[in-house]
Each structure stands twice: as C-alpha cells, then as structure tokens.
Amino acid sequence: MMIVGEYNQLKVSKKVEFGYYLEDDFGDEVLLPNSATKGHEIKVGDRLEVFIYRDSKDRLISTLKKPLLTVGKIGYLEVVTQNNIGAFVNIGLERDLFIPLREQSFNIKEGKKYLFGMYVDKTDRLAGTTRIDSYMEIAEEGTYKSSDEISAIVYDTCENGTLNVMVDGKYRGLILANEHFEYIHPGEEIQARVKIIYEDGTLGITTRKKRLDEREILTDKILKYLKENGGFMPFNDKSSSEDIKKEFNTSKNYFKMTLGGLMKQKIITQDKEGTRIL
Template sequence: MISVGQYSKLKVSKKVDFGYYLEDNFGDEVLLPNSAAKGHEITEGDQLEVFIYRDSKDRMISTLKKPLLTVGEIGYLEVVSQNNIGAFVNFGLERDLFVPLKEQSYKLKEGKKYLFYMYVDKTDRLAATTRIHSYLDIAEEGKYKVSDEVNAIVYEINENATLNVAIDGEYRGLILANEHFEYIYPGQEIKGRVKRIYEDGTIGVTTRKKRLEARSELSETILNYLKANGGFMPYNDKSSPEDIKREFNTSKNYFKMTLGGLMREKLITQDKEGTRLL
C-alpha cells in the first residue's frame, strides 16, 4: 500500500517525459518526477525506495530525496513562513510541511527552529504539531546517569517556569525553575547535565554549573565588572535577588558566597554603598 509520509519500495513500471511511474504489488501507481530523480540512473523494472508525499497541487508523488523526518517522528525544523492559518516548516523536500494554527502551542517565528511531530491529517495530507510531549520516549534504565552531560531542546514552558525538554531529541526531560536562571524560549538548544532521574524515567536536568566551577566563573565576572567600572559596583551582599539575577544571572546565595570568597582573598571590600576593588 502506498502511504503518504512513509517510504515505499516500488517497481519502475514506465518512463514518461516528465518522470517515471512506480507501482506496488497491488498495481497502484505513483509518479516520480524527473526533478525528484535527478542524479540517479533509472530503468524500467528497477526497485526503488522512495518517500511519498503530496505536491503543491495536492497530487500524491514520490521522491528519492530523503526528508528530515517521516510520519510518526519528531524533527528539529526551521520555520520558513507564517500566515493566518498556520506556518510552514522546511523538512527537506520541495514542498514545506504545514503546521496548523491550532497545532501551535506557542508563537512560532520565521527563521527559528523548533521540535515538531509529523502526522497525516484527516484529508490525507502531511501536517505537523508542536505538541510533542506524548510522542517522546522514556529513556530506558541505565541510558543516562547523574552528572552526564546532555543536549536538550525546550518544547514547553510551564506557568511555574519549569521547562519541558527533549533530551537528545528523543527522551522526556525537565528543568526545574531553580535549575536555570537565564531566559529560555521554546525551540532553544541548551547544554546541561543530568541532576536526577525520576521514577517515571523522566530526566531531571540542570543548566547550573558545578558549585566550584560556577563560583570561579562568577568571581571572574565580578572582578571584570569592577575593573570595567572604575573599581566600584553598587551591589553587595544586601542587594535584592532581583537586581543580582538581572545583572549577574545568578542567585543571591551564590553571589553572597562568591563575594565572601573574594573578601577572604583580600580582593574586594564591601560597604553600604556597594563593593569596591582593593
């Protein structure tokens, strides 16, 4: 059976001016246009593995080109256009993949990449959705362990600022609100490390560096800030958490500990106005 959105192994039944007709074991035919066969030597009787989709005139056709995903898969795809009924994303073929407005759980931006799940809609056309959560796998036991470095792509931001992420594009993960400080948006790729693995197999990730590494980096940031501002900054261990997060992208607790370390090294001093370089 020739199905949209899947690969099929078909026999070349005849050559025509504009391409080749391919048929399955039941005698059903589909066109392979010349443009989709470029670079291949094809003769009648050949067996070809082709991808099936619909062209701009909604005709079922085939191609020897490899799309970035097939039906039932998740892909990290770029938005090429957006209108009042939906968006179109590049999935590697001449015709872009449609994302209906109702299947966009957040605003898509042209030129940005997001995770999409591809499906066949009720009219037998290819379509995609940003609602990928139920299609992500649970990592098998032992695949990841605490402290492993992983790549993650954000696909959902919850009201409590917890991020749902896809680990290595396949597995369910999350980043709690207190495990990231910077603003992160859907579609963003981030690097993190495994902090815990939940009972249901979901992978808990943090973007925070290990304590000593983070403190060393923050110390350097503070010293560079002071040097660039005449040896003074209007921030000290009494500053508000909001000001500290905005200016140094860290928590007040880490900021206080780092200032304490710099004071013990006799590199800075604090007063009610702020912090000064010694």
C-alpha cells in the same frame, strides 16, 4: 497499500516522458517525477524505496529524496512562512510542511528553527505540530548518569518557568525554573548536563555549572564589575534576589557564598552601601 509520510517499497511499472509510475502489491500506482530521480539510474522492474506525500495539487506523489523527517518523528526545521492560517516549514522536498495555528503552542517566527513532529491529518495530508511530547522517547535506565554533558533544544515553556527540552535528539527532559537564570526561547539549542533522572525516565537538566565552576565564573564576574566601576558596586549580601539575578545571572545564595570567599581572601569589603575592592 501506500502509506503517506513514510518510505514505501514499490516496483517500477512503466516509464513515461515526465517520470516513472510505481506500483504496490495491490496494483495501485503513484508517479515518480523526473525531478525526484536525479543521480539514480532506474529501469522498469526495479524495486525502489520512495517517500510518499501529496503535491501542491493534492495528488499522491513519490520521491527518492530523503525528507528531513517522516510521520511520527521529530525534525529541527526552519520556518519558511507564517500567515493567518498557519506556517510552512522546510522539510527538504518540493512542498513545505504545513503547521496549523492550532498546532502551534507558542509564537513561531519566519527564518527561525524549531522542533516539529509530523502526522497525517483527517484529510490524509501531512501536517506538523510543536506539541511533540508523545513523539519523544523515555531514557532507559543506564542511558545517562548525573553530571553527564548533553545537548538540548527547548520545545516549550511553562508559566512557572520550567522549560521542556529534547535531549540529544530523542529523549524528553525538563529544566526547572531554578536551574536556569536566563530566559531561553523555544527552538534554542543549549549545552547543559543531567542533574537527576526521574522515575518515569524523564531527564532533569540544568544549565548551571558544577558548584566549583560556577563559583569561579561568578568570582570573575564580580571582580570584572568592580574593576570597571571604580572598585565599587551597589550590591552586597543584603541585596535582593531579583537585583542579583538581573545583574549577575545567579542565585542570592551563590552570590553570598562567593562574596564570603572573596572577603576571606581579603580581596573585597562590604558595607551598607555595597561592596568595595581592597
């Protein structure tokens, strides 16, 4: 039995002008077009590993090309077109993968890359989805430890500011709202680090630097601001959290700590109007 959306081991049964016919152990046949055999020498009787999908006329077809993902897997794929029924993304084959509107949990844009999972729909056609929680793996104990540097791709955002991410191409992670200061869109790749590993194996991720690094970066930002604005800024440790986050991309707590350090070094002074460089 041939399985759509996966690799199948099939026997070459005959050669025709436009390609080869392959058959499974039950005698069912599928076409392998000449266009899908480039770089391969094929003889009748060979057993080939081919990917099975449906062509533009909804016929089963096989290829020796390697798609960018298979059923049950996740791919980081570019959107080719988006219309009023859904989107099509490039999977490296002659036919693009269809993403129905109902399977889009956020607005996707042409030319952008996002994470998609592949499944077989009720009509035995391949389709894709942005809802990929069930496609990801849970990190086993010992896979990561706190402060490990990781790569992540955002695949969904929550109303409370939490970001859902895929870590290192396979594991589920999340970034709480207070662990990132900039809005990160679905599809964006980021460098971050592990902060906590939850009991269910989900990775708690942060884009914040380690405390010392973050203080050093913020110190540089404050001094640069002061030098570029005549030695004065209208911010001090009484400024609102919203204003501080908007201007310096940090929390009020870190801002106050950094100002305190600069005052101890006698680099700045504060008054009710703001902060001045000495």
